[in-house]
Amino acid sequence: MSAGAPAPRVVIAVPTYRRTALLPELVAAIAADAAEAPAQWRILLVDNDPEASARETAAALGVGHLHVPAPGIAAARQAALEAAEGDELVVMIDDDLVPEPGWLAGLVETWQAHRPDAVMGFVRYVWPEGTDPWVAAGGFMRRTRFPTGTPLQALSTGNVLIDPRRARELGVAFDVALGLSGGSDLDFGHRLLAAGGTIVASAESVARDDIVAARTTRAFVHRRAVCQGQVRVRIMSRDEPALGARGEARGTPRGRARARARVRRGGAARAPARRRGRERHLPAQAVVRAGQGAGRARPLRARVRPPRPCSACRSRILITACYCA
Structure with a gap:
């Protein structure tokens, strides 16, 4: 920021549900x-x-409150963007994270230096004491901490800064149709990039996620991997063009064909281990890949029947039990 320039205005939005x-x-x-x-x-x-x-709670804490009764996290995220006033930037942090020192400065200073349309901070997962070493070492909840300013090809909104004016100019919004099935942040990022927008990393902005014990079981992390695969293939298979890792529009016939080929390869990845009865003894990373592959294969078949709602978090899952616990 140049000398004498006003400090940017930021609304720090915390999407929350009970x-x-x-x-x-x-x-x-x-x-x-x-x-x-x-x-x-x-x-x-x-x-x-x-x-x-x-x-x-908001009144007691002396902070703003915005009620978004429409179900789904996508509706809350979009409402946060629309709540920005004038030139305000929007920072979002999940309600189960805790910012570490320098968190907001990392996001704001990266935006000032690079002027991207979105800045994604880092989420540091902390396993509780007594976690199964197999689970803790498996990389089930691990993100890469990219150097600040690195261009990114995907977006997660657990710790993020978005310029809502640029999103409006590019015609990009969170798709509320994905609010109950998941993937609205991934879809938003793909649409932003496809419209010519930019996303960069901020290594200095760190938020801590203290993982609850219910999410440390082998069954949970496997279900989570399958669900992630389901969400990813649903986004890849959407009709709207979105840039793939090679810059190819996934909405084109060729892009959709490539996506389905990846799905078939991923879904078959776990079959040999299953036939040998050794799936539970696979290395943790192999289970992650196998689970995501299985999830990528399933949504294509699951379209013929409606998703089932989870009574706890209202997410509409396609095949497996919800992992909201």
Whole structure:
């Protein structure tokens, strides 16, 4: 930022759904970190609970509250973008994360230096004590910490800064149709890139995810891998063009054919181990790849029947049990 230039204005949006017990600690951590950032900021709880369970918490904490009763995280994310006033940037952080020192400054300073349409921070997963070493070493919840300024080809919104003005100019929005099945952030990123937008990494912006015990079982991480595969192939198979890893439009006939070929190869990856009865003894990384491959194969067949709703989180899953626990 040049000398004398005004600090950017930022709305820090926290999409939340019935996790009011986590909000006081999160809001306190956000405020403490934001006080050191080169930005003018405000905090907004984006309440996706039809009963507006976070309203009283927001009032008690002295932060903004936006009620979004439409079900699905995509609706909450889009409402956060639309809540920006004037030239405000939108920072989103999941309600089960905790920002580490320099979190907001990392996002804002990266945006100032590179002026991308989105900046993605890093999420550091922390396994609880006593976690199965096989699970902890498997890379099931691990992200690559790219150097700051690295162009990215995908987007996750757990820790992200988005310029809503640029999103509107490019005609990109979160697809609320994906709000209950997942993948709305992946789809948003693909659409942003396909429209000529840019996404860069910020290694200095770190948010911590303390993984709950219910998500440390082998059954959970396998279900999660399958669900991730389902979501990815659904996005890859959509009619709208989106850039693939090789810059190829996945919405074209050739792009869709390539996607389906990858699906068939991935779905077959676990078959030899299953036939030998050794699937549970596979290395953890092999199970991740096999699970995602199986998930990629299943949605193409699953279109003939509607998804089943999860009573806990309202996500509409395609094949397997939901992993919202």
